[in-house]
Amino acid sequence: MKRIFTAFIMMLCAVCAASAANYLTFTAEEDGSTFGIVKGGDNPDVQYSLDGGETWTALEGGNTITLAHKGDKALLRGNNPKGFSRENNHSYFTMTGKIAASGSVMSLIDGEGESLTIPNSVCFSALFSDCKSLTQAPELPATTLAEWCYWLIFYNCTSLTQAPKLPATTLAESCYSGMLSGCTSLTKAPELPATTLAKHCYYGMFENCFGLLQTPELPATTLAEGCYNEMFRGCISLTKAPKLPAVTLTPFCYISMFSGCTSLTKAPKLPATSLAEGCYRLMFYDCANLTQAPELPATSLAEACYEGMFSGCTSLTKAPKLPAITLTPFCYISMFSGCTNLTKAPELPATSLAYGCYQGMFSSCTNLSEINVSFDKWIDESSETSEWVVNVGPTGTFICPKALSLEYGENRIPKGWKVKYID
Numbered sequence: 080m081k082r083i084f085t086a087f088i089m090m091l092c093a094v095c096a097a098s099a100a101n102y103l104t105f106t107a108e109e110d111g112s113t114f115g116i117v118k119g120g121d122n123p124d125v126q127y128s129l130d131g132g133e134t135w136t137a138l139e140g141g142n143t144i145t146l147a148h149k150g151d152k153a154l155l156r157g158n159n160p161k162g163f164s165r166e167n168n169h170s171y172f173t174m175t176g177k178i179a180a181s182g183s184v185m186s187l188i189d190g191e192g193e194s195l196t197i198p199n200s201v202c203f204s205a206l207f208s209d210c211k212s213l214t215q216a217p218e219l220p221a222t223t224l225a226e227w228c229y230w231l232i233f234y235n236c237t238s239l240t241q242a243p244k245l246p247a248t249t250l251a252e253s254c255y256s257g258m259l260s261g262c263t264s265l266t267k268a269p270e271l272p273a274t275t276l277a278k279h280c281y282y283g284m285f286e287n288c289f290g291l292l293q294t295p296e297l298p299a300t301t302l303a304e305g306c307y308n309e310m311f312r313g314c315i316s317l318t319k320a321p322k323l324p325a326v327t328l329t330p331f332c333y334i335s336m337f338s339g340c341t342s343l344t345k346a347p348k349l350p351a352t353s354l355a356e357g358c359y360r361l362m363f364y365d366c367a368n369l370t371q372a373p374e375l376p377a378t379s380l381a382e383a384c385y386e387g388m389f390s391g392c393t394s395l396t397k398a399p400k401l402p403a404i405t406l407t408p409f410c411y412i413s414m415f416s417g418c419t420n421l422t423k424a425p426e427l428p429a430t431s432l433a434y435g436c437y438q439g440m441f442s443s444c445t446n447l448s449e450i451n452v453s454f455d456k457w458i459d460e461s462s463e464t465s466e467w468v469v470n471v472g473p474t475g476t477f478i479c480p481k482a483l484s485l486e487y488g489e490n491r492i493p494k495g496w497k498v499k500y501i502d
Contacts, residue, residue: 101192102132102154103217104182107146112176112212114153115143119168125187128154146178157187162199169205177238179215180207192218200226208234216243224251235261242269249275256282263289271295276303287313294321305331313339320347330356330381338364344394346373353377354384365391372399383409391417398425406433413439422472424450431456432463440467448475450493451501455482461490468493 105114116125118140125138132154138144144153157163164170183192184203197203204227207213213236219229224247233239239262245255250273259265265288273280276299285291291314297307302325311317317340323333328351337343343366349359354377363369369392377384380403389395395418401411406429415421421444427437430453441447450468457464469489475496487494 101183102186105153106179107151108177112146115173119170123159124157156190162202174210174212180217183218196223197221197225197228202228204230206232214238219243224254226252229258231257240264250277250280252277253279255284260286267293268295276306279305281310282308297321302329302332307336309335318342328355328358333362335361341367345371349373353379354381356381357383359388360386370394375399378403380407380410385414387413393419396420401425406436409435416442426451437467438465442469447471451478455480
């Protein structure tokens with residue numbers, strides 16, 4: 080009798096411990112759904128339970144576990160205090176059927192799902208990558224992140240409709256890079272409360288999320304290099320951009336941020352008056368329905384700061400003012416190339432040029448018919464204005480100082496245009 084009572088108590092304790100833990104859980108949403116794991120070189124410890132945590136079995140690489148009936152559950156845990164994946168040694172799940180994940184992914188680290196600190200870089204990178212059967216993401220409760228920790232974690236999870244909460248307020252380099260890229264069924268982005276960013280932290284986070292309709296607020300006013308690089312690239316359903324309140328920019332901070340967002344009609348305000356290298360490079364590239372550009376008040380430019388910013392914006396009819404009079408190398412390179420509905424260029428008040436500053440600036444603006452410049456000397460090598468008026472309108476007006484020599488061609492004054500002097 081005493082043995083039976085002891086066994087009962089032990090079983091009760093095991094059940095209580097299981098219920099107290101927040102295990103990563105896979106729930107079948109259709110009969111016969113399966114999961115497995117491909118283990119990297121570090122061969123992390125992973126165990127699963129099909130009976131609510133009473134018994135546990137090692138999940139070996141290459142094994143396939145079947146959840147026979149809709150509603151069947153598998154609990155998962157591991158003892159990996161130094162991390163789950165390593166650089167070039169990623170471990171990741173495979174799935175068939177339909178499976179909803181729940182519980183904390185941190186149970187793969189501490190065995191219970193209580194830890195809030197990710198122990199190493201690339202820890203959960205690509206963990207569910209290409210799991211087209213995944214319909215619901217697990218909890219990602221960590222508030223202390225590591226470099227590349229969630230890189231591509233849900234890449235190409237085409238059945239995922241809702242992203243997990245991301246509570247961290249201080250980010251790490253590339254921590255969310257490509258995290259939800261290719262999640263074509265995702266319509267709403269998670270809240271992103273972080274105010275302390277890191278290099279490339281949001282790089283490609285929602286790239287090619289074709290169904291994304293709603294973006295999160297981006298409250299950070301202090302940016303980091305490449306922080307929003309390609310963040311919403313290819314989000315073809317996105318019609319409204321989030322506010323971008325930062326006034327101090329960093330190199331490449333907004334590069335290609337909305338590139339290919341073909342449903343975006345209005346750009347967000349960009350209040351910065353001092354720019355950084357490549358900060359707006361390709362920011363709205365190929366936004367074919369963009370009709371309203373933001374004001375660009377900056378008077379202090381940087382190398383390639385506006386490179387290709389509105390290139391391919393075929394619906395843009397009015398360019399923003401460009402007040403800067405001191406230019407930098409390649410500052411306006413290809414800025415409006417391919418803007419086929421642009422008829423009038425912004426006034427260009429700079430009296431001296433910088434290397435490559437206007438290179439390709441208005442190329443293929445097939446309806447452009449007015450350009451107004453203040454410089455009075457062409458550079459012999461033509462690099463500053465190289466191909467800047469290739470395929471512009473066949474006729475138009477070129478407004479310039481009298482001192483500027485009348486030279487024509489794709490690197491000079493467009494052929495067939497008349498000249499009007501500003502003085």
